[in-house]
Amino acid sequence: MNDERYFASVDFIDDPNVAGRGYWYECPIEDVERGDEVLAPLGRHSRLQLGVVRQTLRARDAEAPYPVYLIKSIKDVVKKRQGEYMMYKIIEKRSLNPTVTMMDIFAPLVAKKALPGQFVILRSDENGERIPLTVAGCNVKAGTVKIIFQVVGATTIKLNDMKVGDCLADFVGPLGRATETEGIKKACIVGGGVGCAIAMPVAQKLHELGCEVHSVIGFRNSDLVILEDEFKACSDRLTVVTDDGSYGRKGVVTEPLKEALEKGENYDMIIAIGPLIMMKFVVATARPFGVPVTVSMNPIMIDGTGMCGGCRLTVGGQTKFACVDGPDFNGYEVDFDEAMERGNMYSDFERHARDKACNLFKKEAE
Amino acid sequence: MAIRPNKHEMPVQDPKVRARNFGEVALGYDEKTAVAEAQRCLNCKNRPCVAGCPVNISIPEFIGKIKTGEYEEAYKIISQSSSLPAVCGRVCPQETQCEQKCTLGIKFEPVAIGRLERFVADRHNATNEGAAQVPVSNGKKVAVIGSGPSGLTCAGDLAKKGYRVTIFEALHVAGGVLVYGIPEFRLPKAIVRKEVENLKQYGVEVDTNVVIGKTLTVDELFDMGYEAVFIGSGAGLPRFMGIPGESLKGVYSANEFLTRNNLMKAYEADSDTPVMHAKRVAVVGGGNVAMDAARTALRLGADSVHVIYRRSMEEIPARREEVEHAEEEGIVFDILRNPVEILGYRNPEDRRDPKNGFVTGIKVVKCQLGEPDEKGRRRPVEVPGSEYIMDVDCVIMAIGTSPNPLIKNTTAGLEVNRRGGIVVEESTGKTSKAGVFAGGDAVTGAATVILAMGAGKTAAKAIDEYLCGSRAK
Numbered sequence: 001m002n003d004e005r006y007f008a009s010v011d012f013i014d015d016p017n018v019a020g021r022g023y024w025y026e027c028p029i030e031d032v033e034r035g036d037e038v039l040a041p042l043g044r045h046s047r048l049q050l051g052v053v054r055q056t057l058r059a060r061d062a063e064a065p066y067p068v069y070l071i072k073s074i075k076d077v078v079k080k081r082q083g084e085y086m087m088y089k090i091i092e093k094r095s096l097n098p099t100v101t102m103m104d105i106f107a108p109l110v111a112k113k114a115l116p117g118q119f120v121i122l123r124s125d126e127n128g129e130r131i132p133l134t135v136a137g138c139n140v141k142a143g144t145v146k147i148i149f150q151v152v153g154a155t156t157i158k159l160n161d162m163k164v165g166d167c168l169a170d171f172v173g174p175l176g177r178a179t180e181t182e183g184i185k186k187a188c189i190v191g192g193g194v195g196c197a198i199a200m201p202v203a204q205k206l207h208e209l210g211c212e213v214h215s216v217i218g219f220r221n222s223d224l225v226i227l228e229d230e231f232k233a234c235s236d237r238l239t240v241v242t243d244d245g246s247y248g249r250k251g252v253v254t255e256p257l258k259e260a261l262e263k264g265e266n267y268d269m270i271i272a273i274g275p276l277i278m279m280k281f282v283v284a285t286a287r288p289f290g291v292p293v294t295v296s297m298n299p300i301m302i303d304g305t306g307m308c309g310g311c312r313l314t315v316g317g318q319t320k321f322a323c324v325d326g327p328d329f330n331g332y333e334v335d336f337d338e339a340m341e342r343g344n345m346y347s348d349f350e351r352h353a354r355d356k357a358c359n360l361f362k363k364e365a366e
Numbered sequence: 367m368a369i370r371p372n373k374h375e376m377p378v379q380d381p382k383v384r385a386r387n388f389g390e391v392a393l394g395y396d397e398k399t400a401v402a403e404a405q406r407c408l409n410c411k412n413r414p415c416v417a418g419c420p421v422n423i424s425i426p427e428f429i430g431k432i433k434t435g436e437y438e439e440a441y442k443i444i445s446q447s448s449s450l451p452a453v454c455g456r457v458c459p460q461e462t463q464c465e466q467k468c469t470l471g472i473k474f475e476p477v478a479i480g481r482l483e484r485f486v487a488d489r490h491n492a493t494n495e496g497a498a499q500v501p502v503s504n505g506k507k508v509a510v511i512g513s514g515p516s517g518l519t520c521a522g523d524l525a526k527k528g529y530r531v532t533i534f535e536a537l538h539v540a541g542g543v544l545v546y547g548i549p550e551f552r553l554p555k556a557i558v559r560k561e562v563e564n565l566k567q568y569g570v571e572v573d574t575n576v577v578i579g580k581t582l583t584v585d586e587l588f589d590m591g592y593e594a595v596f597i598g599s600g601a602g603l604p605r606f607m608g609i610p611g612e613s614l615k616g617v618y619s620a621n622e623f624l625t626r627n628n629l630m631k632a633y634e635a636d637s638d639t640p641v642m643h644a645k646r647v648a649v650v651g652g653g654n655v656a657m658d659a660a661r662t663a664l665r666l667g668a669d670s671v672h673v674i675y676r677r678s679m680e681e682i683p684a685r686r687e688e689v690e691h692a693e694e695e696g697i698v699f700d701i702l703r704n705p706v707e708i709l710g711y712r713n714p715e716d717r718r719d720p721k722n723g724f725v726t727g728i729k730v731v732k733c734q735l736g737e738p739d740e741k742g743r744r745r746p747v748e749v750p751g752s753e754y755i756m757d758v759d760c761v762i763m764a765i766g767t768s769p770n771p772l773i774k775n776t777t778a779g780l781e782v783n784r785r786g787g788i789v790v791e792e793s794t795g796k797t798s799k800a801g802v803f804a805g806g807d808a809v810t811g812a813a814t815v816i817l818a819m820g821a822g823k824t825a826a827k828a829i830d831e832y833l834c835g836s837r838a839k
Contacts, residue, residue: 109576109581109582110581113580113581123538127631127636127637127638128638129630129637129638129639130538130630130639154638155638158638169538170538170574170575171575172536172538172575172576172577172581173577173580173581174580174581175577175580302622302625302626302629302630302639303536303537303546303625305536305537305577305580305770305772306602306603306770306771306772307546307600307602307603307604307621307625307770308604308619308621308622308625309603309604309606309619309621309622310618310619310622312606312613313613314613319606319608319612319613321603324603324770324771324772335613338613338723341615341722341723342613342615342723344720345615345642346640347720349640
């Protein structure tokens with residue numbers, strides 16, 4: 001009968017609070033069967049969590065095992081009873097603005113370990129390039145890692161074309177050192193553009209640690225604003241600026257920062273994450289006030305484990321490797337001009353990739 | 367029958383042709399040549415060649431089987447000692463190992479042991495598809511960190527003894543330096559894949575995308591039920607000279623340049639990974655890695671490739687065969703030269719000129735050989751005032767690596783030396799931490815494939831004694 005629905009009872013065996021109980025869900029995925037491991041929303045906040053299907057049932061609304069107007073749905077399958085884990089499956093995908101996308105990727109080992117400031121290296125497909133992306137958050141119980149990326153080159157174009165349910169070819173991490181948060185009582189988080197995605201988990205962690213967090217986030221225009229609500233939730237004070245004034249305050253991030261410093265805000269640390277030019281000017285702004293600045297560097301990388309040396313930077317006159325020594329560095333010691341130059345080494349290649357992709361779009365449109 | 371004084375020539379791709387493609391340079395013996403070369407072996411009583419081999423392959427025995435046409439038997443003899451015969455037949459420095467000790471070599475050229483090993487392995491891989499006999503499991507789990515030559519060897523030896531071995535590899539494919547470092551034209555990647563497949567047939571599992579020291583720690587491996595751990599994580603961070611200009615665009619470490627090409631296939635037109643197709647390339651260093659980088663640059667379409675080495679051709683550490691192949695292909699050796707600065711483009715009018723920061727040249731100083739250093743190698747001494755500039759648009763630094771810090775930073779109780787190499791007992795590979803063994807470049811710093819294999823083999827034996835010896839007690 002076509003007015004029957006499919007239901008599954010899920011046991012969240014790894015969660016000591018609920019293990020052993022079965023929770024009924026509607027199951028939109030037809031081939032789910034007993035023994036499969038699935039992600040399903042649990043609790044008041046409906047956070048996804050990993051559980052095992054204990055029972056399935058086909059029933060009409062009236063005979064449903066749980067009131068149909070209250071029942072939640074299973075999100076996705078990550079392991080069939082007889083199979084292996086569907087590693088690096090895209091569980092969630094959301095567009096934050098026309099060029100920035102957020103994804104939750106199933107990678108339990110990474111989710112368990114990743115801390116704010118660390119990054120992963122991924123390949124979208126078998127012939128793909130290895131690219132570094134900073135971890136924007138984790139759900140340990142679901143085994144998922146959040147990434148946020150801007151579509152700039154061949155790989156991010158391909159990544160952006162992938163759908164929920166697809167699997168990435170590779171996803172390795174967490175790499176790099178976590179952002180140092182110890183001893184910080186009051187901090188200013190400065191995020192620029194897609195850098196806000198990296199700044200957000202740092203702000204969240206500081207907030208959780210009881211630190212006073214002031215955030216300044218900047219974008220080119222109102223269409224590109226991302227993560228405002230997330231920042232609001234973890235900041236004691238939030239200032240949003242846009243270059244053209246189409247949203248929030250008009251101007252660049254250094255202006256509110258300078259005002260705050262002039263007003264005598266005694267930050268223990270300024271954490272700046274965004275375009276190199278922005279971080280360079282945050283350092284210049286903070287210098288007269290003698291406030292320490294941590295910056296997060298995101299240079300070109302290949303292996304990300306300290307083998308190739310492609311991510312080298314000059315910090316304090318010494319060659320450092322962002323992948324193992326960073327990605328966070330003392331902003332006063334980083335040679336930003338050199339980093340900016342190195343960053344555009346393959347810009348021709350990236351432009352070429354974008355043009356190629358655009359031509360494909362054109363063909364499809366014709 | 368008179369003994370043929372010379373080795374049978376190895377058929378190779380014509381230098382002019384191969385300098386523009388990534389196909390394998392040396393083509394391998396055919397059956398007739400292999401048998402004829404095998405006939406040159408005197409089968410002498412004291413078998414000095416076996417002692418010259420770091421993994422002690424029973425060389426006269428396998429050559430004997432080639433003489434009689436029993437190639438599969440020959441393969442079995444080699445695989446008793448070596449887990450990667452097709453690799454070793456290609457990349458071992460036989461001229462300083464087994465072949466150097468060959469009795470025939472006293473009067474004539476030694477037997478071409480390496481070429482014969484390659485013949486046997488290739489023939490096996492081409493004809494044999496049958497599954498290997500999986501040994502009976504002894505129920506003990508061993509973790510191997512890194513799937514390079516030492517890790518593969520250690521895993522293979524332990525699996526054949528019945529251990530359940532899992533290899534953890536940080537990159538997305540298994541093989542370590544065999545896939546990211548050594549180029550396709552010297553060691554086709556299909557051969558590495560095949561050797562890894564052979565190991566999987568013995569029950570070895572390979573977990574890619576796991577960085578030990580990050581994704582998991584050594585202590586967590588023990589918590590997961592592994593009773594012993596072998597660290598074969600390889601060499602690490604590339605060294606630079608510390609001269610001005612090393613951050614310019616167009617300066618690569620050899621590791622990065624080779625990784626882009628070998629692992630990421632940047633030389634293929636449809637690869638997503640970019641690499642500079644430079645026209646005039648300078649490679650700094652004189653080891654095998656420098657040769658690989660120089661010859662790769664040539665194949666990417668460079669008009670000229672110069673190897674800059676501070677000593678003379680006599681001291682050059684690369685294998686003679688690699689140097690000869692490089693010279694045949696048109697690589698220029700600028701010996702007794704040392705770089706002092708790398709020069710870059712800077713448009714004084716326009717700070718935003720996209721050409722800014724790209725390499726335009728390298729300033730080198732001439733050297734003379736002075737007194738021998740502690741290793742007996744003559745020290746290069748710079749000649750004052752002899753600097754000159756070479757026009758290049760790409761510089762590749764191939765001057766070695768320093769050990770990777772990830773494992774030592776996250777493993778309490780693991781002792782490392784001043785240079786960051788893991789300290790081991792040489793005869794067993796035992797580290798300062800119980801149940802943890804190590805070998806290969808992670809211990810010695812950059813060395814050869816076969817030395818790493820030897821270390822993997824030593825450790826496998828010691829791990830077996832450690833685990834099964836303790837059971838016996």
